[in-house]
Amino acid sequence: MANITAADIAKLRAITAAGLMDCKQALTESEGDFDKAIEFLRKKGQKIASKRQDRDAKEGCVLSGVTADGKTAAIVVVNCETDFVAKNADFIAFTKSILDKALEVLPANADELKQLEINGRKIADQLTDQMGKIGEKIDLGYYEKVTSANSFAYTHMGNRLATIVGFSEKVNDAQLGKDVAMQVAAMNPVAVDQDAVPQSVIDSEIEIAKEKTVQEQIQKAVEVALKKAGINPNLVDSEDHMSSNIAKGWLTEDEAAKAREIKEQVSAEKKNNIPAAMVENIAKGRLNKFFKESTLINQEFVKDGKISVGQHIEATQKGLKVTEFKRYGLSN
Numbered sequence: 001m002a003n004i005t006a007a008d009i010a011k012l013r014a015i016t017a018a019g020l021m022d023c024k025q026a027l028t029e030s031e032g033d034f035d036k037a038i039e040f041l042r043k044k045g046q047k048i049a050s051k052r053q054d055r056d057a058k059e060g061c062v063l064s065g066v067t068a069d070g071k072t073a074a075i076v077v078v079n080c081e082t083d084f085v086a087k088n089a090d091f092i093a094f095t096k097s098i099l100d101k102a103l104e105v106l107p108a109n110a111d112e113l114k115q116l117e118i119n120g121r122k123i124a125d126q127l128t129d130q131m132g133k134i135g136e137k138i139d140l141g142y143y144e145k146v147t148s149a150n151s152f153a154y155t156h157m158g159n160r161l162a163t164i165v166g167f168s169e170k171v172n173d174a175q176l177g178k179d180v181a182m183q184v185a186a187m188n189p190v191a192v193d194q195d196a197v198p199q200s201v202i203d204s205e206i207e208i209a210k211e212k213t214v215q216e217q218i219q220k221a222v223e224v225a226l227k228k229a230g231i232n233p234n235l236v237d238s239e240d241h242m243s244s245n246i247a248k249g250w251l252t253e254d255e256a257a258k259a260r261e262i263k264e265q266v267s268a269e270k271k272n273n274i275p276a277a278m279v280e281n282i283a284k285g286r287l288n289k290f291f292k293e294s295t296l297i298n299q300e301f302v303k304d305g306k307i308s309v310g311q312h313i314e315a316t317q318k319g320l321k322v323t324e325f326k327r328y329g330l331s332n
Contacts, residue, residue: 061095064153064162073151073164077142110143152177161329168321189296209286
């Protein structure tokens, strides 16, 4: 049997990032042959990976960074199964190594990033190695980049949320770039401005606004009719409430039956008599509110609610524009 020394174990661990006991076992099984030991660890990772393919890896580490020239920013997310692993210093360092490689090479997508090598091994293989080391499903869950005249990155404390933002020209005040990146993190806009909102999103918001308007008009008409009949609308707003209020003696069976009749009749009549123009106008107003609340430039600036983000940018550096942003946050 080969004499496995602490130096051998340390060397294998430096190559593979596997745990001390895993490295010792691999060297023991391979009788000190490093190539065989590396293959042993790789197969162990592959075996665990195959067993955990159906597991959910919803936790992870989210990191962002910027290239040395300040023109490209990127977000990398490595997913795992538990928060315990996500907070581990080695796991965070592993994610950082992938981010650094992404910023060095700037691959087009996550698949290309997985094929890049760190210390002579493909990232895809290292992800599998991590599964063998940690015992959880590990995957590169997200990678995106923004390239512009000047880009900024922000990673929120805890490594669960990150943003990247591109600008049309060199940003004279770095704090401005950071502030806008933090705005994206805090307020989660859907687009830079109104023109950048996808038409599918606009169509959906209009339909939601129309439906909400119709339901509100119906509800108002029903409440008026119920009050005229001497019935408190709050006592009959749902079947559960009606049953509960009857049991409490706050509502009679006859009042409940009358309320159901009024609600059905008035709802049908009102739905067919709401002016289409009124619905359209209210829906447009709600759409404009959506643009104000959900597009970056039109949002209230979180550090000064008296002005919009666009106004803050213009006041700080005239003519500067946000060209693009990306945001990724792990679900709670």
